[in-house]
């Protein structure tokens with residue numbers, strides 16, 4: 001891992017993540033959009049992403065400027081046609097953003113809200129699909145970053161197949177590490193970021209989608225900027241964006257994907273993140289902290305811990321103390337109150353995780369915190385109360 005002390009602070013957050021030297025170097029030069037080198041980089045990046053999703057020959061990868069939220073909005077606008085109706089699942093802050101988008105754009109939709117600290121059940125999804133039989137599309141978040149919970153896209157894909165619904169997935173926190181076979185799951189469109197598990201710079205998102213569904217989506221979007229069909233048509237034909245592309249972010253993303261491939265692809269990245277996560281969670285538990293999620297449902301992307309039950313504890317002071325020592329932890333956007341989160345993705349070595357935990361211990365000791373564990377039974381109570 002070529003990420004050293006000169007890049008401090010370490011970003012222990014699920015985006016933007018710490019990026020490696022090769023990716024930084026790729027962004028030092030200025031390039032115009034139409035240069036053969038830029039066009040080739042974009043084509044190679046699209047091809048590699050389609051490979052990772054098992055979408056070669058069936059789907060297509062579309063670069064989309066902006067953060068991943070913009071691409072989520074473009075997916076809803078482009079793939080749900082006039083007369084369509086969306087079922088949005090949420091069990092955290094990122095699912096809630098999808099709901100907020102639907103409200104703002106007055107997209108006909110239903111909301112399936114489930115408890116934040118466990119995956120939704122087969123019954124919950126089945127009931128929602130049966131009750132709302134006019135649903136045409138289902139959208140859900142794969143890894144809910146506000147808790148770290150892995151949502152069961154395989155189960156939902158199976159239900160969508162039997163109920164004949166199209167499935168849209170926000171895989172922003174998982175793509176590039178957790179395996180996702182789009183073709184097998186028949187996912188119509190999936191959103192990812194160049195940042196997060198791809199470990200590129202922020203500012204460029206991607207949509208991978210079923211090519212046939214994209215072809216059918218022409219004219220759906222009631223927005224010019226958010227029309228993925230239109231963006232794809234231009235990118236595919238010319239190798240350029242419709243408008244000024246984020247050239248540095250494209251070069252950074254391409255370099256990041258090369259690093260991803262050299263590292264051994266998504267499986268190798270998942271192994272590295274799991275090593276980081278195990279170190280983080282293991283060391284935190286030894287101090288007395290308890291994590292929110294059962295390990296079986298926790299993605300090695302970000303870990304959520306209950307706050308210490310101690311009168312001297314103050315999140316802001318802990319955050320500032322960590323920052324003063326070169327560690328940025330997640331400042332907000334929680335699925336469950338009285339918890340805090342630490343990310344383990346990005347170009348971070350395992351030592352950064354153990355160093356971070358030792359720093360938390362020292363910062364809390366300086367604050368006078370003696371007890372790092374939560375109130376007894378807090379875990380079970382919170383999960384139920386928030387239903």
Ligand SMILES: *Cc1c(COP(=O)(O)O)cnc(C)c1O
Pocket residue numbers: 014015067068069070094141142143144145170171172173193
């Ligand atoms: C980070 C994230 C987003 C939003 O991405 P931005 O790049 O911040 O717009 C959406 N969904 C999930 C699951 C995320 O982790």
